[in-house]
Amino acid sequence: MKLFISAGEPSGDLHGANLTRAIGERSPHVQFVGFGGERMREAGADLLYPMANLAVMGVRRVVSNLRTFFQLGDRAEAYFKKHRPDAVVLIDYPGFHLPLATRARSAGIPVYYFVPAQIWAWKTWRVRRVRRDFDTVLTALPFEEEWYRSRGVKTHYVGHPYYDELAAQPLDAGFLAGQRAQRGPIVSLLPGSRDQEVSANAELMLAAARKIHAQRPDARFLVAAFKESQAARIRDHVAIRGIPVDVCVGRTPEIIELADACVAVSGSVGLEMMYRGKPAVIVYRLGAVVNWLVHRLVHVEYMSLVNLLAGQELYPEFATSRDDSGPIADHVLSWLNNPVARSQTVAKLEAIKAAVAKPGACERAADFLLDAIANRKPLLVAA
Numbered sequence: 532m533k534l535f536i537s538a539g540e541p542s543g544d545l546h547g548a549n550l551t552r553a554i555g556e557r558s559p560h561v562q563f564v565g566f567g568g569e570r571m572r573e574a575g576a577d578l579l580y581p582m583a584n585l586a587v588m589g590v591r592r593v594v595s596n597l598r599t600f601f602q603l604g605d606r607a608e609a610y611f612k613k614h615r616p617d618a619v620v621l622i623d624y625p626g627f628h629l630p631l632a633t634r635a636r637s638a639g640i641p642v643y644y645f646v647p648a649q650i651w652a653w654k655t656w657r658v659r660r661v662r663r664d665f666d667t668v669l670t671a672l673p674f675e676e677e678w679y680r681s682r683g684v685k686t687h688y689v690g691h692p693y694y695d696e697l698a699a700q701p702l703d704a705g706f707l708a709g710q711r712a713q714r715g716p717i718v719s720l721l722p723g724s725r726d727q728e729v730s731a732n733a734e735l736m737l738a739a740a741r742k743i744h745a746q747r748p749d750a751r752f753l754v755a756a757f758k759e760s761q762a763a764r765i766r767d768h769v770a771i772r773g774i775p776v777d778v779c780v781g782r783t784p785e786i787i788e789l790a791d792a793c794v795a796v797s798g799s800v801g802l803e804m805m806y807r808g809k810p811a812v813i814v815y816r817l818g819a820v821v822n823w824l825v826h827r828l829v830h831v832e833y834m835s836l837v838n839l840l841a842g843q844e845l846y847p848e849f850a851t852s853r854d855d856s857g858p859i860a861d862h863v864l865s866w867l868n869n870p871v872a873r874s875q876t877v878a879k880l881e882a883i884k885a886a887v888a889k890p891g892a893c894e895r896a897a898d899f900l901l902d903a904i905a906n907r908k909p910l911l912v913a914a
Contacts, residue, residue, distance in 0.1 A: 539624030544568030742860035
């Protein structure tokens with residue numbers, strides 16, 4: 532059996548690697564090929580291109596890489612026609628993967644969506660393409676199941692694979708002990724993994740940190756950087772702000788675990804903060820034009836997955852182009868200064884975790900895919 536798996540950003544690379552291992556454990560003779568990153572390669576996938584390193588956002592960045600995306604689509608299509616994989620599994624990344632699904636479907640190859648893009652939040656018209664080109668969507672969030680099914684899409688709920696990683700995630704005991712030996716509450720700042728996210732949000736987070744420190748001089752701040760180049764830029768801002776900030780690369784799990792409160796960009800990191808029971812403020816700084824568009828195109832009440840799961844705003848949200856550092860600081864200070872309020876938030880997070888944070892999504896997805904592929908009738912493709 533041969534599977535083509537494609538992931539277009541670091542989180543997708545992580546999920547793709549875990550899925551590859553889960554399938555390989557059940558069926559050792561499966562061959563894996565596709566697009567992804569180092570984690571997928573280490574898990575045994577033969578990469579046609581390291582696309583996880585190409586993760587881009589923003590109109591200009593996308594346009595500047597259009598030629599590369601078209602070339603990768605052509606390369607994948609040529610592979611489909613020549614090598615005929617038994618199935619194509621696509622992970623999130625709709626801008627590239629929806630057209631790729633069309634190519635695979637046209638070649639008569641079944642297509643499955645693992646960790647589907649959040650088209651229920653915006654660009655909901657994309658569901659037509661999903662209905663047409665995907666055999667099954669393996670949904671990650673409970674409310675996605677009904678949303679897709681009500682629109683005629685075949686689904687199978689497996690849960691979010693992020694919990695697989697969190698359940699097995701080792702933490703550096705030495706780093707934790709060293710930080711806990713120091714006095715003062717810890718506020719963790721998580722500006723994202725993409726360069727554009729860091730550029731847009733890090734300065735706002737540091738401005739909030741300065742306001743927090745003015746009222747709580749004992750507070751310390753830990754910044755989680757995805758790579759050293761981002762850390763260097765953040766340290767430049769820290770030097771200007773003059774506050775006690777440590778910028779750490781590759782320490783995101785530990786930095787969340789240590790936090791008394793967090794300030795983080797919107798994204799899957801919210802699930803990790805919820806998993807570890809950490810109060811947080813969610814920010815996503817936008818340009819004025821983009822902000823105007825988003826508030827007219829988004830179809831959900833909250834941008835945080837945790838708030839959507841809770842059905843209420845447990846994590847205060849700030850997605851504007853304004854300087855919201857004051858209100859952000861106020862929320863963090865409310866948790867630092869009021870242990871009862873913090874405990875109430877933590878209790879609500881623990882309740883959500885108990886309901887939805889069940890590891891095993893990759894194993895459930897692997898079982899479904901192997902069974903579906905083994906029992907699938909050939910797809911008839913129009914000439």
